[in-house]
Amino acid sequence: MQQKKVTIAPAKGKLGVVIPGMGAITTTFIAGLESILRGYCAPIGSITQMGHIRLGRRDTGSNPLIKDFLPLANIKDLVIGGWDIFPENMYDAAMNAKVLRKDQLDPVKDKLESITPMKAVFDNRYVKNISGPNVKTEKTLWDKSQALKDDILRFKQENGCDRIVMIWIASTEAWHEASEVHQSLEAFEEGLRGNNPSIAPSQVYAYTALSLGIPYINGAPHMSTDCPALMELAERNSVAVAGKDFKTGQTLMKTIIAPGLKARMLGVAGWFSTNILGNRDGEVLDDPESFKSKEVSKLSVLDTIFQADLYPELYKNMFHKVRINYYPPRGDDKEGWDNIDIFGWMNMPMQIKIDFLCRDSILAAPLVLDLILLMDLGQRAGMKGIQEWLSFFFKSPLHAPGLYPEHDLFIQLTKLKNTMRYLMGEELITHLGIDYYNYFD
Numbered sequence: 001m002q003q004k005k006v007t008i009a010p011a012k013g014k015l016g017v018v019i020p021g022m023g024a025i026t027t028t029f030i031a032g033l034e035s036i037l038r039g040y041c042a043p044i045g046s047i048t049q050m051g052h053i054r055l056g057r058r059d060t061g062s063n064p065l066i067k068d069f070l071p072l073a074n075i076k077d078l079v080i081g082g083w084d085i086f087p088e089n090m091y092d093a094a095m096n097a098k099v100l101r102k103d104q105l106d107p108v109k110d111k112l113e114s115i116t117p118m119k120a121v122f123d124n125r126y127v128k129n130i131s132g133p134n135v136k137t138e139k140t141l142w143d144k145s146q147a148l149k150d151d152i153l154r155f156k157q158e159n160g161c162d163r164i165v166m167i168w169i170a171s172t173e174a175w176h177e178a179s180e181v182h183q184s185l186e187a188f189e190e191g192l193r194g195n196n197p198s199i200a201p202s203q204v205y206a207y208t209a210l211s212l213g214i215p216y217i218n219g220a221p222h223m224s225t226d227c228p229a230l231m232e233l234a235e236r237n238s239v240a241v242a243g244k245d246f247k248t249g250q251t252l253m254k255t256i257i258a259p260g261l262k263a264r265m266l267g268v269a270g271w272f273s274t275n276i277l278g279n280r281d282g283e284v285l286d287d288p289e290s291f292k293s294k295e296v297s298k299l300s301v302l303d304t305i306f307q308a309d310l311y312p313e314l315y316k317n318m319f320h321k322v323r324i325n326y327y328p329p330r331g332d333d334k335e336g337w338d339n340i341d342i343f344g345w346m347n348m349p350m351q352i353k354i355d356f357l358c359r360d361s362i363l364a365a366p367l368v369l370d371l372i373l374l375m376d377l378g379q380r381a382g383m384k385g386i387q388e389w390l391s392f393f394f395k396s397p398l399h400a401p402g403l404y405p406e407h408d409l410f411i412q413l414t415k416l417k418n419t420m421r422y423l424m425g426e427e428l429i430t431h432l433g434i435d436y437y438n439y440f441d
């Protein structure tokens with residue numbers, strides 16, 4: 001049955017993107033976006049730019065590009081700014097990150113050099129292994145939030161932006177859980193004024209964005225909007241939030257392979273994952289407290305896919321271990337190994353070995369683009385609070401209280417595409433179509 005189309009405000013004018021953290025992923029994203037706009041390459045890896053969506057029955061052959069189907073902002077209308085603790089412009093930062101080669105960066109050097117980070121809100125207690133000079137020095141977290149607000153409003157005005165989206169692509173912060181100060185907006189605002197040490201820098205950015213009605217995306221695994229105080233603010237200001245932790249590399253592989261094993265009712269005795277990486281992200285994750293945030297995010301994936309409570313003979317005793325090793329010679333060219341001990345008919349053991357020589361920032365950059373465009377769309381469609389339909393992009397998807405997160409990439413894709421159809425008043429696709437009815441008289 002045809003749905004009623006949701007009212008979506010038009011994507012007029014410029015869309016500002018403000019990014020805390022302008023390191024490997026951000027510079028790769030900006031360099032790629034500019035290269036795409038200049039016609040040097042295609043937006044490979046981006047579902048909004050290259051993906052098609054089937055509409056209606058299979059025999060109608062209607063498969064438009066998603067970017068033609070949805071009223072998304074045009075990528076030429078994106079304007080990018082952000083904050084970092086290092087003051088280098090995006091060209092120098094990209095050269096330091098060593099993800100892309102000089103011959104890939106030089107054709108867009110003018111664009112990259114034109115973007116320099118604003119002063120960051122930073123606290124070494126939350127990110128231990130790095131420090132830099134480009135930081136705000138206001139006395140309280142409240143004053144720092146006001147300074148961020150000024151940055152955003154100035155950026156918006158100078159660039160003539162109609163709307164803004166904020167996406168956290170800064171370092172992973174130390175593991176911390178919601179405490180007293182996170183329980184209500186009132187307590188949180190008091191905490192900002194009183195410099196409460198339980199408020200992380202990422203939460204100062206998130207608070208500022210939500211106060212201004214700006215959608216907030218968390219690309220890292222630590223807690224930011226996922227606490228009662230900031231959800232209260234998102235609700236009050238009708239703002240969309242999404243997170244956490246971009247689904248790239250090893251976890252992407254896990255959420256592709258694990259649903260397949262489960263679909264065929266194959267058991268898993270153990271899954272050992274280890275990584276070597278040598279970029280700044282690896283250096284930050286070398287600190288046990290930042291690693292804890294990442295570990296929790298990476299470990300949760302298999303538990304919810306395998307549902308050991310429903311399939312105890314297959315998954316109850318699965319041993320799951322994740323390791324990340326900082327190994328500088330590798331730079332951004334991470335290597336992720338997985339050893340999967342599976343078992344089948346008559347309990348016979350088998351093994352799967354995966355050696356993924358991936359490039360993390362190359363996998364993450366298109367997700368950044370898709371998330372910006374889809375969050376802006378969601379906000380224009382009046383979708384407030386947690387955007388579960390965007391779980392497809394995250395390792396540790398935010399979810400409504402009382403529900404478990406959906407990790408299976410293929411269920412996530414169905415949900416993503418059906419939400420797109422729903423927004424545009426198209427029939428949802430359940431794969432229970434004409435063939436099924438033909439079986440019966």
Ligand SMILES: NC(=O)c1ccc[n+]([C@@H]2O[C@H](COP(=O)([O-])OP(=O)(O)OC[C@H]3O[C@@H](n4cnc5c(N)ncnc54)[C@H](O)[C@@H]3O)[C@@H](O)[C@H]2O)c1
Pocket residue numbers: 020021022023024025026083084085086097120121122123127130132169170171172173201202219220221245246247248249279280281284360361363364
């Ligand atoms: N690359 C991936 O595939 C991937 C996947 C999932 C999540 N992530 C997460 O994305 C984030 C970015 O990854 P990256 O490889 O670009 O790391 P990176 O270290 O190259 O860049 C992060 C930048 O954030 C800056 N920073 C740290 N704290 C800040 C603050 N409070 N305000 C502003 N800037 C700050 C750092 O100076 C650094 O330049 C990390 O948290 C990482 O764990 C990456």
